[in-house]
Amino acid sequence: MHGPASPGWLLVALCAATGAYCLLRMRSAVEEQRRAAGGEALMGFGMAVMAVPAVVVTPPRWAWIVYVVVFGGAAVRALWTVRRNAHHLHHLVGTFAMVYMAAAMATAPGHHVHAGHGGIAPLTGVLLFYFAGYVLWSGMRLVPVTAVATAGGARSVGWGDRPELARACRLSMALAMVAMLLTL
Template sequence: MHGPAGLGWLLVAVCALAGAGCLARARRVRGRAREAAAAETAMAAAMALMALPGGRLPPAGFAALFAALTAWTLTLLARRVPHQLHHVAEAAAMGYAATLMAVGGHHGGPSAVTGLLALYFAGHALHAGARLLPAVAVAPSGGPPGAPPWPLLPGVAHACRLTLSLAMCPMLLL
């Protein structure tokens, strides 16, 4: 990713923390919810890797990584695993950015496709935030006996999606 190193490290931290939350949730749930959380974990890890200042993979490597994530989320979508249409868009958008980097050395800028993708992810962040507010209002305030562990609290999945959508915007535009 091009841009200030401080922003890159901030995005690494944000994506890594979101990935840790998704991984914790994936370890606690079963079935399709586990597959959805695993896809979110993989996306967060790949985004954190891409945001690392100095680049650890060549752009073609990132393009291949996000192509594989796109293919995986498409198979999950075909199997009706929840929230995969958005993850297909995420992985494809990052693959698009990596492909532009591989071809021209830079992926951000004023292109119409980049702008539309940034608008989509900004809108998705607002939508996820709106869904998160009621979940925060009903979350237990302490740790009473019988309360679910934090990865299973209402809103953790929305918080992960919100975080990744917010991180997508600067990653696309820089």
């Protein structure tokens, strides 16, 4: 992505750490959480690679096309999941945003992709509005969650089953998405 190298490396670190935590969440005993964590790990690592500053390495055009294909497949999977559970709509929007950014970079690598002189493309603006709203909404939801109760009483919650950490993970990826869309 475009922009200064230092914030770019911070974005890479944030996204990679988020992806790594999502891999830990895939060890959850709850199947739905494992599935969601897998998609979020793909997003986190994909965003980390996409955020590597262009001054360090400029990916060839074919790399962006690979991104379009990979995240296009993830978007189709997310669309299939949304049919059964509307809760996953955010995953669909996130994968679509990744496809959009990769397609923009494939068509104009090394150049800003804007609608006109000094403006932003309408779709970029819509995605920025969505992710900024999601950041605010998920930030407000970051309150401590009580322990998961079972029939025999409370049980300890493992790293993969901590809802507040999953929310923080989604919040950090949404913040990263805002930063990446701003540099598009």
